[in-house]
Amino acid sequence: IFACSEPKLKPAKIVGDTGEIGRLLYVPTLTGNEDVLHNLVFNFRGQQQIIDANRLEYVTEYLRLQQLHHCLLGKESNSCLSRRWVTNALHWLGLSLILLLSADGTSFGLIFGVGMVAIAYFGLLFWLLDRWRRRYPQPIMPTYLETVYMLGSFAFISCIGIITIFSTSEQPGLTLLCLGIILLPMPLLLLWQLYQQGRYHNLIDVTYFVEDGGVRQLQLLIARLPIIPRFPFFRDRYLPILWERHWNWLNYYDFSLNNFLKFGFxxxxxxxxxxxxxxxxxxxxxxxxxxxxxALLLWTLSRTIPGLNLLIYLK
Structure with a gap:
């Protein structure tokens, strides 16, 4: 931004508290302001004003989303003639997901809350599929105490995640709706189909989950795949998780954490x-x-932690 003064041009300065400048700047539309916003973001990052830079980048992408929305509705046909409708629709969908789930990579708290809800939800699903097999003729079901522990822990973790989403998201209702669309339809359809057709396979009374009996430690599992290899050595190494232990329900959260975040105990x-x-x-x-x-988490960390802005300079 430049201010004109006599007899020569001098660069204008924006003075204010770090973290407040980005929220006070108002930009009504992206058209004609994109270069200005880009320069402001670049300058803020150069001065390590990460919060202000992230706020303006969020505003930029939000305005871009509105522009794409108008293009899809035909309200800005002159500016959209060179683009195909399908491309705009995919761009709008991807940008909507990024804004709702991570605030365009500018809110670690938001993506952390989303992850908590997802991990708790899948942990509950895996526990349900593994422990609630059948009631007749021979019941294969969890104990009452295990059920209380599992449902209580799921409610607790989910509440923390939802509270975090409401405290960090610009549109928490839409964020939860987006998360629900991703998490609910397909898993619940598979769950309904499984219980509808029943289970009659061998080893019906043995858990579906096995653990490495030789290692019990906090570890990164980036290259890990969710099914054990076919080589017989691994079948001897991986042992069924223990159903009869009081803490057995924790294994399902651990598996969900492993499978989702590639990190676990x-x-x-x-x-x-x-x-x-x-x-x-x-x-x-x-x-x-x-x-x-x-990928979204690492991108968010690279944009929110000073000194880790490596991906910013690769744009």
């Missing part, structure tokens, strides 16, 4: 024998979402 995986395909599909679905989540 035990290397827990699915067994490779007599495993319903629906459960395999659900596990791979979470694993795929986890890859996208990690």
């Amino acid at each position: 035990n290397d827990i995986r699915l067994r490779d024998q007599h495993l319903p395909g629906i459960i395999t599909t659900l596990v791979w679905y979470q694993w795929s979402l986890g890859i996208l989540y990690i």
Whole structure:
């Protein structure tokens, strides 16, 4: 931004408290202001005013989203003639997801809350699929105490995640709606189909999950896949998780954490024998979402922590 003065031009200065400048600047539209916003973001980052830079980048992408929305509705046909409708629609969808789930990579708290809800939700699903097998003729179900622990912990973790989302998101209702669209339809459809058709496979009374019996430590599992290899050595190494222990319900959160964030306490995986395909599909679905989540998380960290802005300079 430049201010004109006589007899020569002098650069204008924006003075204010760090973290407040970005919120006070008002830009009604992206058209004609994109270069100004880009220069402001560049200057703020050069001065390590990360909060202000992130706020203006969020505003820029939000205005871009509105522009794409108008293009799709035909309100700005003159500026959209050179673009195809499908390209605009995909751009609008991707940008909407990024803004709602991470505030365009500018809010670690928001993406942390989203991750908490997702991990708790899949942990509950895996526990339900593994422990609630059938009631007749021979019940294969969890104990009352285990059910209380699992449902209580799910409610507690989910509440923390939802509170975090409401405290960090510009549009918490839309964020939760977006998260629900990603997490609910496909897993619940698979769950309904599994219980509708029943389970009649071998090893029906043995858990689907196995853990590495030789290692019990906090570890990164970036290269880990959710199903154990077929080599017989691994079947001897991986042992079924213990159903009869009071803390058994924690294993399902650990597996969900492993599968989603590639980080956990035990290397827990699915067994490779007599495993319903629906459960395999659900596990791979979470694993795929986890890859996208990690990419978004690392991108967010690179934009919110001073000194880690490596991805910013690769644009």
